[in-house]
Amino acid sequence: MVDLNIMRQTLMPEQVLEPGSAEYEKAVFIGNLNYRFTTPAAVIRAKSTNDVVSTVVDFARVNGIRLTVKNGGHSYMGYCLNRGGIVLDLSLMNTCHIDYDKMLIHMDSGLVWKDVYYKYLKDKRNIVIGGQCPTVGVSGFTLGVGLSPFSRKNYGLRCDNLLEMTIVTWDGQVVTVSREDKDAEKQELFWALAGGGGGNFGVTVGLKSRMHKLRDQEGKVACGQLKWRLPQDKDERLQHYQVALIGGMTVIYNGGLKKAQEVLEPLLEFKPFKNDSKVYHHHASFIFAEGAITPEVTAKISNLVEEATRVVGITDNNEVNDPKCHILWDHIGAETEQIASDETPFPWRKGHYVSTLKVQWADETKQNDMEFVCKCKAELLPYAIDKKAAYINYIDATVADWQEAYYVHEPLESEEDQALPPNGNTTDPNNDDPPPVKVDKWWKECTPLVTPGDLESLKTNQEVFERDVVLREHVMKSMFQ
Structure with a gap:
């Protein structure tokens, strides 16, 4: 049981959210039903770096409480949530400053891209390399490499445009690192943050990056x-x-x-x-080199899509909660290849296609849907770079040898010494070096007691959150009976 009295004494009431309120449900909501009812003990909504340091990071460290960080909430596998710990919600840290003379943008870590594009970027002749989906979080997108439609031919990856980042480390230090740092440890920490994945080295609170002029005047x-x-x-x-x-x-x-x-x-x-989402879904990613999309590969993909029709139960209906299977191809290469594979944590600079397989279903009894995802991975992974290349922003707990799939590089001692706690109380689930999750174990652990049939159609988001309060209470009672 987490004692939140210190939090309540230090923060405003609306910053400390506990199960049983619609505000809590809104803060922990994610679209994937496999993880939606993962229940942290509390959500703390930080308004400042001081909130992050003194009332959240210090509190969690001293009390040995699990801490995860939520920006946009787009982690497909719910990595921003946890069971019984604290979720640090950054959404109230959402200011932005743009220097048009120097073509620089300074962003708080709680922003989502729609705020940057529509609220702050007034001069539309300029572009910030960011997410195509407007509700993706700025900091998570940056930490996880950040693939943009403008990456290939023009401006590179999001992490390539990062100039400076401020984080709160596990021991409460506020550390700012930049591309121009001369200090060796700071250089290595900046290297790690520029595409090394969310939550590995601390809590991001601010970042500075380049802007660009669009081609058209x-x-x-x-x-x-x-x-x-x-x-x-x-x-x-x-x-x-x-x-x-x-x-x-x-x-x-x-x-x-x-x-x-x-x-x-x-x-x-x-x-x-x-x-409003009523589905289970799973994503898998592959990074292919130029020339890898051969007739053999396209034939395999066609066969898999046809098989998905039968396994998942796809029809011509295309409503948001209907069963689906799609394979998305994002084109990289060209400009993204200009940086050496060891200059950032993203090693797959020779990749030309980042492919994402998404399978979505609404029948809680269909474990074979997940088995089908595994079949797709087994058939397509041999054609990825080095038969393993994957994209960390689509992080997948069922990936074997995820260190190799996402990073390849050997870990740097100074990164670990500077940023990670000695007791293993880190913010990233993958830091504990878990073995790959077996599909049957994953299904048993992540298929909740709430099913699509329990989620009646509602008209407003507020009604959804109020209904989820009741459903979560049911889940918690069932778990502890």
Whole structure:
């Protein structure tokens, strides 16, 4: 049991959230039903670096309490949550300053990208390399490499644009490190933060990075989707599902529409036909080199997508909570290759495609859906770089040899000495060097007592959070009976 009296005496009442309130449910909400009812003892909403240091990090360390950090809440496997500990919610640390003369942006770590794009970035002729999804958190995205639609041809990865970061270390020190540091330990810590994953070295409280001018003088960017119906040569076993297989491409062109249409003309010749969560889902990532997407690989992917139709139960319905399977390809290379593989923790600089497999289902009895994800990984991983390359922003606890898949590099002693606690009370679940989670164990641990059938349709987010209060109470009672 966590004694929160010190927290209550130090912070405002609205900063200390406990189970039983809609505000708590809003703070811990994530879309993946496998993890939504993971229950921390409290959520602390920090408003300042001092809150992080004196009332959260120090309190958690002294009392040996598990501490995880939540920015945007987009960790697919719920790594921002924990059982019985404290979640440090950074969402109230959300100020931003832009220096247009020096083309620099200073951001608090609790911002999400929509705030940066729509609230603070007034001059739309400029661009900050950030997340394509507007609700992704700024700090988590940066710490996990940060792939942008503008990374390949123009401006590099998010971590490549990072100039400075301020963190609170495990022992409550506020440390600022930069790309220009001369001190060897600070150099190594900056290296580790620029793509080394969230929560490994402390709590990020602020960061500074470059901005860029868009190509078009008026700041125009052409964006749209091209979709094609793929060859419908499914076998008879799949015909009764009446599913149309679709391929698509999101085009984001750094320039005006006329020039974009000229560039896209070869693709347009293929005649594209189109110019609240209640699901379980699992993501797997692969990084492929140039030339790796051979006819053999595309045939495997086509077969897997067809099999997903049967296993997951996909139909032509495309509502947000319907079963789905998609494979997303993000294009990197070019500008991202200009940095050596050991200059940042992201080693896969020769990669040209970051591929993400997502399987989504709503039937709690279907363990075979997760087994299908494992089959996909087994069939596609041999074609990834070194047969292991993966993207840490899509962190997956079922990855074997995750250190090799995400990092490759040997750990630096000074990084560990500077940032990590000697007692292992770290903020990152992967710091304990766990063995890969077996699928059956993962399913038993992460399939909650709440099922999609318990989640009736509600009109407002507030109604959802109030309903989750009741469901969480039911879950907790069931666990301790």
